Amino acid sequence: MKHRSALTTVILAIVIAIVGGFSWHHTQAAQKFVHSNTPTIFVHGWGSSYHAETSMANAAKHADVTNTIVRANVDRNGHVTFNHSIPANATNPIVEVNLQDNKLERYVSSSTSNNYADAYHHGGTYILNVVKALEKQHHYSAINLVGHSMGNLEIANYINDNYPSNKLPKVKHLVAIAGHYNGLAGQKAAEGAIDEQSGKPSQQDPGFTQLLGLREHFPTNTKVLNIYGNYKGKNSDGDVPVNSAKTLKYLVSSRAQSYQEREIRGSKAQHSQLHNNNHQVNQALINFLWTK
Template structure:
């Protein structure tokens, strides 16, 4: 065989090996994750937008979870407009929710906004199962969605919930209405029940009956940069979610993140948080 022919043969074999190897890697990568039509909704924090969700979403895309990401814009009066391409049956679709009024402090409105987004997804794409991820004020959308719909069999079923930097027990900085302030001397018992409750937390305790029994798996992620706070929200306030949902949840897990990137507004761009999200929401169970 001539040297040129040998060289061509070696080149062809090398290309085939690369193609086959790439295909095997891609298959193994995709097999790490469930292949589901369950839609995962991301809710941003106060004064923010869907851009704050991009880091977490891009981490999921890069890992091979999904190729389908759309945005749901919600106006102050609750009108929903969807942007992007998605088809019925899309695998592990992600919805970045974007509120026009990103400082809405009427928490019932958050429940209304989230409900309208879910209704639109069901109507347009036939979505009947969802996951929800919230950061800071975005966690309120999840709780108040469930206060409205937790026992409604006609709404899509919430499968998994991830709360990041939640302020369920209240906030401590100036300018916050009394109904949202964290009571002084807040402490939790072994079940996460606060010794003092503000008006809003008392309202949220209805979740203890609104959540369906043993349906929703909950992951509660909070940051500690020192002194049991993420710099904006105390750990006690974040961890008081336990009392609201754990007795009804399929599972309830807490994850404390430490270090400088555990600061409140950095948690949604934290690689440890990204990895925890991907594992909890989409990784196949062995």
Template sequence: MKKSTIGTTIAILIVLTAIIGGAVYHTQKNNRFVHSTTATLFFHGGGSSYRAETGMVNAAKKAGVTNTVIRADVTNNGKVTLHGNMHRGAINPIVEVNYENNRQLNFNKHGEYATNVVKMLKKRYGINKINMVGHSLGNISIIYYMLRNGQNKDMPKLEKQVDIAGHFGGLTFDGIPDDLKQPAGMKLDSNGKPNYMNATYKQMTAARKAYPKGQVAVLNIYGDIGNHTDGRVDNISSRSLQYLVASRAKSYTELKVTGKNAQHSKLHDNKQVDQALIKFLWQRKK
């Protein structure tokens, strides 16, 4: 056999090996995750936008979870506009929710906004199962969505929720309404129940009946940079979610993140958080 022929044959074999190896790797990578039409909605924090969700979403895409990401813009009056390409039956689609009024302190409005997004997804794409991920004020959309729809069988079923840096028990900094302030001397019992509750938390306790029994798996992530705070929200406030949902949840898990990247506004760009999200929401069980 001529040297040129041998060289050509070797080159072809190398290319074929690379293609086959790449295909096997891609298949193994994708097989790590569930293949589901469940849509995962991300809700940003106060004074922010969908861009704050990009790090987490890109981490999921890079891992091979999905190739489908769209954005849902929501105006102050609740009108929803969808941007991007998605088809019915898309695998593990992600929806980046973007509120025009990103400092809305009427928490019932957050429930209305989230409801309108979910209704639009059901109408346009036939979505009947969802996951929800919230950061900071974005967690309020999840709770108030469930206060409205937890017992509504006509709405898509919430399967999993991830709460990041939630301020359920209230906030301690100045300039916020009294009904959102964390009460002085607040402590939690073994069930996560605060000894003192502000007006908003009292309203949210209706979630203890709104959530369907044994349906929603909950992961509650909070940061501790020292002194039991993420620098913006006390851990005790974030952990008070337990009393609101744990008795009805399919499962309830807390994850404390430490270090400088556990600061409140850095948690949505934290690799440990990314890994926890991906594992909890999409990784196949062995």
């Protein structure tokens, strides 16, 4: 009986140590991050869905940044519904945008220029509708925006079309992942040279030209992180040339509160792999958006 009692005591002590250690780790991890009600809105790319955002959102949750991840479903008419509401006391909530019109087909077919330049503008309206729908849940003074691929062009048009505005929350952080601001691989402007100091391209894609207004009214309180891939040293992630991604600098850096770039190399630098269980990207997001 004494042996059983001693064994029970040892097991109990081990359990307490494990639980206590986990609690300490959880507390220490939580102390590293800002505690804010600012929602972070993730916007996926062409032909994709909220699934492209899940790895990044879950990485934040596993790091104890937040316990709140909701999905904003946007139908082809721009109507927004949420899979559930954001709790009033939620810390660092994440919103995964899920576009039914994920190729902007509704607008490409009627585009007079027969390309995506005009469609991106309408995609920006989808983002506006998500922000307005969030405002109906709670009043937010600020938001963070994270885009991948085409999502970046929708975010850029949202900002270009709606700022400055006292009726919308401020954009606190903007993270661009694989943004093809000056076109895609194979397009002349995208493959052209840029001025490394300013980011100005030698040739301008129609979509880029429509965003030049950002140089005049990009919000000055916004911090920007531009992430792009250099896959196998080809100066491209396979879909987006490095130089096309880096033209974001010309559009926003002269006004942004801060602007920084992060080049990803190796096998995870491929276009789709930049958002798919990519530890480098996930850590960069966590550090930039939420770390004190």
